Amino acid sequence: MTADRGSPPVREIGVALLGLGNVGAGVVKLLEDNAAAIGARLGGRLVVRAIAVRAPGKKKRLVEVDPALLTKDIAGAIARPDVDIVCELIGGDGEAKDAVMAAIAAGKHVVTANKLLLARHGTEVFAAAERHGVDVYYEAAVCGGVPIIRVLREGLASDRVEQFHGIVNGTSNYILTAMAAGGRAFADVLAEAQRLGYAEADPTLDVGGGDAAHKLAILCGLCFGATIDADAIHCDAISELDAVDFAYAAKFGYVIKPVVIGRDHPRGIEARVHPALVPAGWLLAGVTGAKNAVAVDSYALGPSMYYGAGAGMMPTAMAVVSDLIEISRNLRAQLTGVAPTRRHRALARRPLLPMAEIRSRYFLRFSVADKPGVLGQLTTILGAHDVSIEQVVQEAPGDGNRPAQVFVITHEAREGDVAAALGKIGALPATLAAPRLIRIVV
Ligand SMILES: NC(=O)c1ccc[n+]([C@@H]2O[C@H](COP(=O)([O-])OP(=O)(O)OC[C@H]3O[C@@H](n4cnc5c(N)ncnc54)[C@H](OP(=O)(O)O)[C@@H]3O)[C@@H](O)[C@H]2O)c1
Known part of the structure; x- marks a missing residue:
């Protein structure tokens, strides 16, 4: 097929992928599988120019890639002149943080799925992005494929969130759903979840609430304009629950769910992570297995709920690639860095309300x-x-x-x-x- 005479050349947007694990592989696959639709929506092409990994020689990968793209050299991948967007899918706040800060300093736009990085260092990351006039997008960092960040940032931009309840950790929800259904013990269900790949070998961040607390801190930023100390958020582990709790919760008309709760009080932000009894008739009670949801109460809209796959290769990649598309559109419209952090509201450091x-x-x-x-x-x-x-x-x-x-x-x-x-x-x-x-x- 030839291009229409007079039409502009197809613009290529260069991407450096940092990480080719579950999410990175999903991104490569989605860019291939949906190339036509993405191209049509973008009026351009997203092209992966380099993929930084820990072990380029690794035999087994979730997707096949051109070996020439693989490198250990994160700095080199970021510095390439044909790279416009750096996509950080390594995780943690060691190399990943250095890479994100280096990309921003080099004037590259950033997409990340890294909740830990943003919960702990978001202020520093977004301040640097503002200084350097680049975009930082992070849709996949909360609830994987559920577009909750866009909803809070754009869909509800005219509204005022009063409170929200969420199920934001799929592993914990999977475990509590199975405990409720089968009257089974925590340890038994956890072992099964690990066998099926729903839980990590070290499940501490998931079952102890740390992962949910990172997402909760990000949500409090979007909903209340609050920067809070993510590591000080009250977390109760789900491992303390017994089968008898589920049985009696059901007799009283409740389901036990792993929830996060955020509320804005004059004296501080109420932010907590713990298993909770949810009335069996609530929509949140019907969120089962590894699914995620956030139920938002806002002044004008009233209650609304956002539901879907909170993790997994393709759902998470979908959120990452949507961010790549949005930055690419900003690039085409020369709108990058206009509202660099794309926050819902200006952020202020706020204390946590004591439990x-x-x-x-x-x-x-x-x-x-x-x-x-x-x-x-x-x-x-x-x-x-x-x-x-x-x-x-x-x-x-x-x-x-x-x-x-x-x-x-x-x-x-x-x-x-x-x-x-x-x-x-x-x-x-x-x-x-x-x-x-x-x-x-x-
Ligand atoms: N998995 C999900 O469903 C999900 C959902 C939402 C958000 N996230 C977030 O997405 C991010 C990635 O998660 P994931 O599940 O894809 O992780 P993963 O499967 O463990 O993959 C991590 C990747 O990073 C690479 N890597 C690690 N250290 C590196 C280093 N020092 N230099 C270069 N590359 C390095 C690894 O390289 P090798 O392959 O060579 O070891 C691997 O390709 C995390 O922030 C996670 O919290 C994940």
């Missing part, structure tokens, strides 16, 4: 001696700390030998008061195990 000051409803579980008067002691202590009970169920074997289990659903209370009450109940002679607390989303 003692948050207000929530709670699901409490007590293992106590099966004796008369013990239930009264529990309810008296809760009442004395302003923790009012909505429902209580006691399972007492009645033989005087085995412990009784007491399950309590509270009305909304201040977490500091609940913690003080649980401290007193934990010290009672009748209490046989540390009281359990799981928050209920309200």
